[in-house]
Amino acid sequence: MPDDMLNAMAKPTVRVDGAAKVTGVACFPSDEPVENPAYAYLVTSTVARAEITSFDLAAATAVPGVLDILTHENVGRDIKPNRGFGMSANTTTLEGTRVWHQGQTVAVVIAETFEAARDAAARVVVHYETQEPSAGFGSPGAHEEPATPMFGPLPQKGDFDAAFAAAPVRVEAEYETPTQHHNAIELFTTTCFWEGDTLTVYEPSQYIYGSRAALAEQFEMAQGNVRYVSRFIGGGFGSKGPSARTGWIALAAKRLGRPVKLVTSRQQGFTTETYRAETRQTIKLGATRDGRLTGLRHEGWELTSRPSGYNVAGVGATATMYACDNIQTAVNVVHADRNTPGFMRAPPEVPYMFALESAMDELAFALKMDPIELRRINDTQVDPAHGHPYSSRSLMQCYDQAAERFGWSERNPEPRSMSDGDWLVGYGCATATYPANVGPASIRLTLSKAGTVIAELAGHELGTGAYTVVAITVARQLGLEVADVTVHMGDSTLPPVALAGGSNNAATISNVSAIGCESVRRRLAEAAVADMASPFGGKDAAVLRLEGGNLVGPGNLTEPLVQSIERVGGTLTVEADYVPEGLPPEVMDALRQGQAVMLPGHGRQDATTAAFGAHLVEIRVNRHTREIRVPRIVSAFAAGTIINPMAARSQYLGGAIWGVSSALHEATEIDRRSARYVNHDLGEYLVPVNADIPSIEIIMVPETDTIVNPLGIKGIGEVGIVGMNAAVANAVFHATGQRIRKLPIRLEKLL
Structure with missing residues (x-):
């Protein structure tokens, strides 16, 4: 893409779906209208490790309006188990008598109203033969084994043992991060209906083709007979994937x-998710006295x-x-009587970079070196x-610009040396x-004789601005206004798009949009140069471009797009695929x-690709x-390349903010006697809250x-959270002299 096009794309743009969202017009999956729905409510286990011996459903079925109650006894073998993330075995639900964890779905009540379903679900009595559960690390019965890495072999290089033994400066420390839950504003929701052998599902999904494939596999039916619709998602962060429900x-x-x-x-x-x-x-760092890692x-x-063997x-x-x-x-996994974890915003980086970036701060302190200079x-x-x-x-460019804006040079390196009245002040990075x-x-583009475009692709709008990203890209590539572009996404009847995860979404949908637009430009240009009556007759099609609603060539030759489109029949529809280099x-x-396919940042032979950033925090x-x-x-x-700076800043x-939350607030607390989550609500x-985040x-x-x-785009949805927990922890150490290695950092840990 030419530099001027990249610059043109870097223009703040109001979201094309913004008005629909704030006025309630946007249809989230639970909002999709269906005729005469029945309502379901889950019955979940009250124990963490057991076998179900029987159900007492009399009181539940007596509730007026109850239509059906699903248990393993009547439907357990009717569908195949959900494969979840597909990397290993997963916990089951209604397929058998096994209870793997507290809160597991063990029955589903269906009734005429939501209230009746909820009432009846509360009256379902489940009889268990219980066993003592293991809650997690250190619990009796928890089983540890080496992990099978999800993302390929673990890095190994050189001779660490010898290098560490010879290092004049060494840091060795243990770090802990807690269980955390997504808690997106949108709850987990599913609506299903059948028309003959065709199943339609309204459900928030970060990969509708993958969700469709998983469900078709469960019912042993053709994927083409399953339609998945997920036009808008009220927050995903990794949680909105294939589900047993x-x-x-x-x-x-x-x-x-x-x-x-x-x-x-x-x-x-x-x-249930x-x-x-x-x-x-554990981290060990060895370094020379001038700070070079050995x-x-x-x-x-x-x-x-x-x-499950799930691990990040x-x-x-x-x-x-x-x-x-x-x-x-x-990396090792520890098996306990808990539900299977999954992807959550920057799944590997948030917990593991906390340890590394904390250890780097500890090394800087041991060396009496500025932590930015160590990096x-x-x-x-x-x-x-x-x-x-x-x-x-551009990591150090990030540090340099952030440090200048922050006033990092005013930092006194000694812990507990800066204060303001009753407040100890700390700077961390x-x-x-x-x-x-x-x-x-894949994408389908239809250009009308009015100069408007419809872009269709099975993309995913998680609140990150995906509709707007496509509209901006198509408009800039075709020389139109954003308002001239209508985008349809979130439906498995549309051309497929990779899962919206791993911060690939903007890069994927923008690049396929640009390729589709080039097909449109080429078709119009080839038709124009073949028409000797046109201004471009006999010219080189490769040098023609679309700009300002015109087909434009050398020497200021122009032709209105409405004329160019007539030459190809009045409308033009193209379909295009994007296969990233390396796949x-x-x-x-x-x-x-429906297979999850992605080119990872380290998946190419010529380069590693990644986004970088620097957090500077005052505590x-x-x-x-x-x-x-x-x-x-x-x-x-x-x-x-930043497609939309307005949306990028928001991301x-x-x-x-979520990084601060990870550092100071968030933790799912577990009753270690019963392996039960005890703070399972907001x-x-x-x-x-706003008062916790005054200035960013x-x-x-x-x-x-x-x-x-081709467009030079790196994902931004996840990099923003990475490292913030460590920056806060490092600032707490600078303020107090107390090194907290177990998150979250709350005042009781500083008393």
């Missing part, structure tokens, strides 16, 4: 012969369910962060784990990083079959009460990357 609601609708609607409760969302698993980690060892332990293995991120010749990593000394333009150059890496992933996709062409077939701790405040944050990011702000699951300044560092993908 979907199959049972689809089965209930089939048994009743009418639509069935389910909206889970907030409490049920904690146990996924979450961020807690971790324990050895890095990072080992993690991650909690998972009994049957975030050492793959930490091993690529800084120059080091000797790297050793390992500068170990900055690298070559991925140390994979040996590839970075396509671009940490690095943010996230791989620049990208996926395959084989056959990935398009896999994508159409204030009351010297008497130990109350913690975050009055000021400056975060700078470099992520290639960065959201990530930074009344007791702590998140920050976002700096977008310009960066041009001609290697990462």
